[in-house]
Amino acid sequence: MPALVVPRSSVADSVRRAARSGQWDDHPAYTGVARMDDGQFDAWTDRLVADAREGTPRPEGFVPSTNLWWVDGTEFLGRVQVRHRLTPRLRDLGGHVGYWVAPAVRRRGHATAILAATLPVANALGLECVLVTCDDDNVASRRVIEANGGLFQDRRGVKLRFWVPTA
């Protein structure tokens, strides 16, 4: 059974495979992974975990974020990031929650399950509702959001914005 776990080195090989899939998105927290050696990978997972702490140094305009991986045994299947609060840019574009599923395992319900498993995490962070956005042509992501109770708020440019209750 897959579960959300804290980023860890035990799944490094399958994370690197996913990063070489050609569809690894370029979120700043996740760049360069395919080329990391073991030491760099360990240090990177430490940074991902530390990103949840308020006092961790981060670039201007970035807020604390909880990074979790969707893992089955040693197989990395996907990832999710929960931004702890909204900036003007996140309010317009990125929202609280962003998820990504490895291309090899898409269309098996993983993203729907990832968001479902993430909502209690967001709730524990004090977020009663999370803003989740998707591009207007991202049919899969829209279905994921709506399957998890997302209520359409509005459209900003190509972004559709939904509020998803966490409890």
Ligand SMILES: CC(C)(COP(=O)(O)OP(=O)(O)OC[C@H]1O[C@@H](n2cnc3c(N)ncnc32)[C@H](O)[C@@H]1OP(=O)(O)O)[C@@H](O)C(=O)NCCC(=O)NCCS
């Ligand atoms: C969008 C994404 C997360 C979906 O992941 P997934 O694990 O394939 O999603 P699921 O299997 O849970 O599918 C959810 C729904 O979308 C549908 N779906 C999945 N891929 C689809 C596609 N390419 N075209 C149309 N529908 C699709 C599924 O059939 C399912 O519909 P249902 O609930 O009616 O059965 C994945 O494609 C991805 O990581 N894309 C790149 C990153 C991204 O777009 N992230 C979201 C940012 S908003």
